[in-house]
Amino acid sequence: MSISTTDGQPGTSEVAVRAALAAAGVTPSEAEIEGLVAGYDRVRSLADLLHAVPAARYESPGLHFDPTPVFADWG
């Protein structure tokens, strides 16, 4: 999706990108934002692919929180 629509208004993806970047508190250049719009579209298509997997409807994510305190450093 191009960074602006034919009437010069920002496209939906560009609006979403700018909002996400503002919420994250980061400051890419305008040139970078243009590239990130394409990245946004790709990420959303990937997420949509995952949300459309029927077999995952009742699957658990396998994220484990272990309340047992284990304080082991490395090195």
Place this chain on the structure above:
Amino acid sequence: MTDIPLSITEAATQLRDGSLSSADLTAAVLQRADRLDGALGTYLARFDDRAMASAEQADADLARGLDRGPLQGIPLGIKDIIAAADGPTTANSLVLDEAWGAGRDAPVVARLRAAGAVITGKVTTMEFAIGAPDPSKPFPLPRNPWDTRTWPGGSSSGTGSGVAAGLFLGGLGTDTGGSIRLPAAFCGVSGLMPTFGRVPKSGCAPLGYSLDHIGPLARTAEDCAAMLQVLAGYHASDPDCADLPVPDYAATLGSGSLEGLRIGVHRVHEGQEGTDPAVIGAFDAAVAVLEGAGATVVEVVLPYYEEMIAADMITMVSEALAYHLPDMRSRWGDYFEATRSMVVQGAFCSGADFVQAQRVRRVAVGALASLFETVDVVATPTASVGSPAYDDSGRLPLDMGRLFGQIYTPYWDSVGNPALVVPMGFTTAGLPLSLHLGGRPWDEATVLTVGHAYQQTTDWHRQVPALVTEPVAA
């Protein structure tokens, strides 16, 4: 000048039969680095003095009968996102706090040292294991020894180039979407991504907490087995590290017969735009070698293939942004352009997207387990292309989306199974091609057996770039 053995296994034999000392071997690889590293950009930091001291200690220990195993006296490189006490870790970045890991060995480095290995230095990586090289930043551009106009792959770039050029005989890499296997593939060496949790990843700057694997790059599958033997095993500092027994990988390598083994072949590369013309023939020839060794070959399709590519991306950028957000807010410009443009995409994912990726990973793990009831190993090419070239400005014209479509590695990071890559030929332009072997969880032994058997019949892994033997132009 000392001849440098091609492999860890060959060097280990020579160290024990007295035809080579670790001191001479280490001096030789350091001299080769003096000659070639300017052209290759392999090293970020060299530890010459300490390496020579370690080599001399290894020789003294062997002389008095103290044998710590095949890594004793062997020069190894460490990817510079893994902490080593010899010097600071940079993650190939201006951003990483110098104090992080200072004076400390990650558990994997401590294990290599305890095995008598000689740590020669820290080697180049994509910034924080994700950012493509940036010529505007004060770090060397890593170059492929097979054609220095091209990239050695990443993110374990220096490890791949260093092993291929013989600047060390093995090294550590990390893999989150393919970062051990891709540089091994592009540089014509072997690389092993162990099962997630097989090797402790504490002491390593993270890219994807649930995707990161530390593993070896080396000349052969046998060498990778020797390194894994030392690296693997529980460490309490890594909550993802499995407390499971470590098999004797050398004992199960076998002598080259694959009788009774079932190889599933997924022709993911066929019909893809941009595939190098040599890939199909090279892959078919590799499969024929495995069949000739006694394996039964069947056609398969990896389940949820596109979904696992998606899960790797969503998970990686989400986990990476969590780690990097504070620095990205205050030091955006200090990051490589490619790093920040990739990691910030975590802001485009919701929490629900991330959790959904983990749910689908669980679905795919189950489906893949069903496939592994019918086969023992799944074979694909590692990539459908050879290493890409830098442009005149020193940048890689990398479209990460396109690249993810041309490499066949991220699937295995998402499911967490082990995977080995071994050289299988060359592209039409003379760049290395690679065979990818995926296995069951915790069954590194079988993928190593298959890779070892392949390397008993072929000699792709013994090919050396012309750069190594030719004079370097002034």
